[in-house]
Amino acid sequence: MAEYQLRRTLLYVPGNMPSMLQNIPLFQCDGVIIDLEDAVPLSEKDAARILVKRYLESYKERNKEILVRINGLDTKWALDDLKAILPGIPDGIRLPKADTPEIVERLDTLLTEYEEELGLELGFFKILPSIETAQAVINATAIARASPRLIGLAFGAEDYTATMEINRTKGGEELFNARMNVLWAAKAAGIQAIDSIFSDVNDMEALRVETELIKRLGFTGKCLVNPRQTDVIHEVFAPKQDEIDYALQVMEAIKRAREMGTGVISLKGKMVDMPVVIRSARVLRTARAHGMVDIIINEEDIHGAE
Amino acid sequence: MALNSLGRQIPESFAGKKLVPYSDPWSLQPHAERSTRAIRRLSHNGSKLVGGLREAIIASGLKDGMTISTHHSLRNGDQLLNDLVKEIDALGIRDIKIASTSIHIVHAELIPYIRKGVITGFECGVNGPIGELVSKGELDCPIVVRSHGGRARSLITGEIPVDVAFLAAPYCDEYGNFNGYYGPSACGSLGYAQVDAQHAHKVVAVTDNLVPFPAVPVGIPQSVVDFVAQVPKLGDPKKIVSTTTRITTDPIGLQIAKYAALVMESSGYVKDGFSFQTGTGGISLAVAENVRAIMRKGKVKGSFGCGGITGNFVDMLEEGLFEALFDVQCFDLRAVESIGRNQKHVEMTAGTYANPFNCGSVVNRLDCAILSATEVDVNFNVNVNTESMGYLLHNTGGHCDVAAGAKVSIVVAPSIRGRLPIVRDAVTTITTPGETVGVIVTERGIAVNDNLPELKAELIRRHAPVKDIHQLRDEIYAVTGVPKPIEFEDKVVALIEYRDGSIIDVVRQVRA
Numbered sequence: 001m002a003e004y005q006l007r008r009t010l011l012y013v014p015g016n017m018p019s020m021l022q023n024i025p026l027f028q029c030d031g032v033i034i035d036l037e038d039a040v041p042l043s044e045k046d047a048a049r050i051l052v053k054r055y056l057e058s059y060k061e062r063n064k065e066i067l068v069r070i071n072g073l074d075t076k077w078a079l080d081d082l083k084a085i086l087p088g089i090p091d092g093i094r095l096p097k098a099d100t101p102e103i104v105e106r107l108d109t110l111l112t113e114y115e116e117e118l119g120l121e122l123g124f125f126k127i128l129p130s131i132e133t134a135q136a137v138i139n140a141t142a143i144a145r146a147s148p149r150l151i152g153l154a155f156g157a158e159d160y161t162a163t164m165e166i167n168r169t170k171g172g173e174e175l176f177n178a179r180m181n182v183l184w185a186a187k188a189a190g191i192q193a194i195d196s197i198f199s200d201v202n203d204m205e206a207l208r209v210e211t212e213l214i215k216r217l218g219f220t221g222k223c224l225v226n227p228r229q230t231d232v233i234h235e236v237f238a239p240k241q242d243e244i245d246y247a248l249q250v251m252e253a254i255k256r257a258r259e260m261g262t263g264v265i266s267l268k269g270k271m272v273d274m275p276v277v278i279r280s281a282r283v284l285r286t287a288r289a290h291g292m293v294d295i296i297i298n299e300e301d302i303h304g305a306e
Numbered sequence: 307m308a309l310n311s312l313g314r315q316i317p318e319s320f321a322g323k324k325l326v327p328y329s330d331p332w333s334l335q336p337h338a339e340r341s342t343r344a345i346r347r348l349s350h351n352g353s354k355l356v357g358g359l360r361e362a363i364i365a366s367g368l369k370d371g372m373t374i375s376t377h378h379s380l381r382n383g384d385q386l387l388n389d390l391v392k393e394i395d396a397l398g399i400r401d402i403k404i405a406s407t408s409i410h411i412v413h414a415e416l417i418p419y420i421r422k423g424v425i426t427g428f429e430c431g432v433n434g435p436i437g438e439l440v441s442k443g444e445l446d447c448p449i450v451v452r453s454h455g456g457r458a459r460s461l462i463t464g465e466i467p468v469d470v471a472f473l474a475a476p477y478c479d480e481y482g483n484f485n486g487y488y489g490p491s492a493c494g495s496l497g498y499a500q501v502d503a504q505h506a507h508k509v510v511a512v513t514d515n516l517v518p519f520p521a522v523p524v525g526i527p528q529s530v531v532d533f534v535a536q537v538p539k540l541g542d543p544k545k546i547v548s549t550t551t552r553i554t555t556d557p558i559g560l561q562i563a564k565y566a567a568l569v570m571e572s573s574g575y576v577k578d579g580f581s582f583q584t585g586t587g588g589i590s591l592a593v594a595e596n597v598r599a600i601m602r603k604g605k606v607k608g609s610f611g612c613g614g615i616t617g618n619f620v621d622m623l624e625e626g627l628f629e630a631l632f633d634v635q636c637f638d639l640r641a642v643e644s645i646g647r648n649q650k651h652v653e654m655t656a657g658t659y660a661n662p663f664n665c666g667s668v669v670n671r672l673d674c675a676i677l678s679a680t681e682v683d684v685n686f687n688v689n690v691n692t693e694s695m696g697y698l699l700h701n702t703g704g705h706c707d708v709a710a711g712a713k714v715s716i717v718v719a720p721s722i723r724g725r726l727p728i729v730r731d732a733v734t735t736i737t738t739p740g741e742t743v744g745v746i747v748t749e750r751g752i753a754v755n756d757n758l759p760e761l762k763a764e765l766i767r768r769h770a771p772v773k774d775i776h777q778l779r780d781e782i783y784a785v786t787g788v789p790k791p792i793e794f795e796d797k798v799v800a801l802i803e804y805r806d807g808s809i810i811d812v813v814r815q816v817r818a
Contacts, residue, residue, distance in 0.1 A: 022722075022785060023558060026749050227557035291769050 005065065006030045006289050007152065007192055007221040008237045009230050012069070014039035016048035021055045024064070027227045028234075030289075031065030033094045033128075036081050037072070045077050049084045056088025067128055069094035073103055079110075086114045092126030092151065097159075099136045101146035104129050108147040123149055128194070132156030133163040137178045140185035152192030154223065155182045158199070170206045172213065183218045195219040201226040211236040238290045239283045247280035248293075251301060258304050277302055312687065312736055314811045320801055321427060321448040328808040331710050331742050336663045341464030343507045346532070354482050354534045359393045359512065362472070362535035366508045368394065371401045372469040373429065375506060377499035378408035379474070379486055379635055383545030386474045386512055388415040389537065395424045405429035405466050407457060407498035407656065408701050409436060412545070420447045429466045430457060431691070431701030440799045441697040443815045449698065449800035451691060451813075454498070454634070455660025455667060455707035456805040461505040462657060462664075465807065471506030473499045474540045478513035479521040482531025486636075487523070487646035489515035491540040493547060494636025494645045495615070496525050500655035503530045514540045525653060548638045553595055553618075554588030558720055561749045563589050565770065566676060566718050567596030569745050569752060572764040573714045575673035576600055582628075583613040583669075583708055584676040586637045589718050593676050594618050601627045612659070612668055613675075613704060615651070620644040623651060632668050634659045634704075660707035662805045669704070669711025677705055679719040679746075681733040684775050686740030686755050688717055689733035691802055694726050696734055696792040696816040698800050706738040707805050714744045714761065721748035721778070727786040729753075729779045734792065735802060736811040751778050793817040 009029035013020050015036045024032050040048045068090045070081035098104050104127060111125040127149040131140055144153055157175050161168040186193035195214040198207045211222060211233050222233050249267060254277050257265035264273045281302045287293045307315050310327035319325055356365045376387045387406060394402060400423050411434035419425050431451035439445035452460060460466040475484035476491040486496040491514055503509055503526045510533045554560060570576055584590040601608060608628040611619045615633040617640030623631050632654040636642045645651045660669050681689040693699045709715040719728050746753040751773035754762040765772045794814035804810040
């Protein structure tokens, strides 16, 4: 498993709106995606790029993950976007229209060049590719393994339904196969799967239903278009009290097991081994993010000391 | 000039009256008898109907140099004061002081009459252009800004003798019984007018809706009303009450509301017997909605809700979350409908609500109150009167009364408005002293006054973003920079009176 980072909520912030950018430190989401692509009209591409550059330079004490959605690599703006924003040290790039592994590889190469230039550790900049076309869904397995920089696959249902020439419904039946393909590809590659935005910001009930669905399927987070959606999504992803209680027992049991020199132990008649420990660690870290427990889970607690 | 205890320069006198500089919220004691007025006897079966406004003015005996009042329950829909001043002018009467319960933007129509000398002073706060022009030195007319409680006090002690009160009466009979519940100009509670009805030397009920005797329920009784005047229209119903008051959808506002609710939950007061006041702005309503959820969840049976009442509060009453609502003013249609039919929705006079000089006002019984702010400083002082240009644009309302009364007064404000920092080194004008302000809630953090150490500890225990107020100011200044101070002339154009009658601050003319 890759390093554990909560990404329940990734909020899109338009790159051309100073008032929204200024509030990034205040939003309660796990991360933001500053958008230079679809949210920015063609006439404001340059202005937004400069604004985001300045913002990143001034935002020193960060309290959440910062991704920037650049314009697609096939557009005339993409290289200028990277040149402007990477010196501001975002955590990563949300890559739109990542239809093939080659597109991801190309970004990987560009990022490597910037890391050398900026004196950053190789692999510093992460990539979150958008799986948002029929082609990308088919290529998802290869895309998920295209670069070690990948933190996950992000499903983009709005563009996907457009390329499928269908309408998106609140029930989401039309997205089922695509979502599963993205999930399988991500899970097989050991990275996260992030679900699409839900665009009706006034229908919190439908947002809740959709979030419950995608959580059951295996997604670890969701993109959102309005900070008001954060609470609902966090509530859905919040662990239940009995899950937390069980996870605490698991961590205690595995600690005892290791003291006895074994990696497997029985808890209330059920076997506790590595997958159970990893799941429990995830529950407790999520619970901590919700303020439900104070316990801090280290890598050593999960994997044991060498 | 004398310095008051908050370091503000207060002149010896203003508009011919000697001033008492503010020292603290509690110690000033009244040394007065209750104001008196002549007892009169209406001739047996005499009629009170005098005709229109002009006839009422003549009948009341209004003369040069006198003081009149109106109530502001019709808010920005009020037409009465404007019509009244036009008639006063037409009768050739000059040098009138206005001691209404508040002045709204709609009363900008009075400006020509101030220039003409018909109106020569305001014994009440003003919202809007009149204050702006006075601040700029373009209009010469002394203003004394009073809180709701302070204004009631000034009539009850007789400091401000109101010669004639012209009270808008939305549902009125020919013998002067009236209420605000029904009719085309229905406004609900007449809480502010109650004080004038009891203390003005002459009382005129002005109605656009004369109904057969008796107009019941009786809000203001026939026994205190001298005359009844009829007008075609008291005001614009659309502006008297809002059809809806809306909860904010702004994410920053919602964040502030969430923190404010956390503060209340952490205060330990949200339990059976809980009492609460909130404003009618979008954030305040969002706080109320959060409190409602907390009360429901904890099955809390509250004691009372108070202040300006909205439909949201009515819902909480009807849901059984509160035993009663004390209503000094209705803010929307649903509040008006409720007060006309529900005995648990009680009309409260401004004196009962907030006057500091009586045997205990309702604000003293408040556990938690939500208040707004234009500016806050590092000593927790709050300004709601003057805006960023230094102009007097807003009346105090119940701000300093409620802050003094409530056990936990919570000021909610965004940390930045436009480019302006809201938490600052010093506020332009002190409306409410920091000593009476418990908590400042912004989206960037929560600052707790040192006089509430237990609340601070509990908030920290709950992982709330508690910050020292200086740290909060610094974080905001880091975004906005430090604004250049506004430059003022020496001339004092308005007083900010504290609820006890001492002078907490003054407004000076802004340098051009």
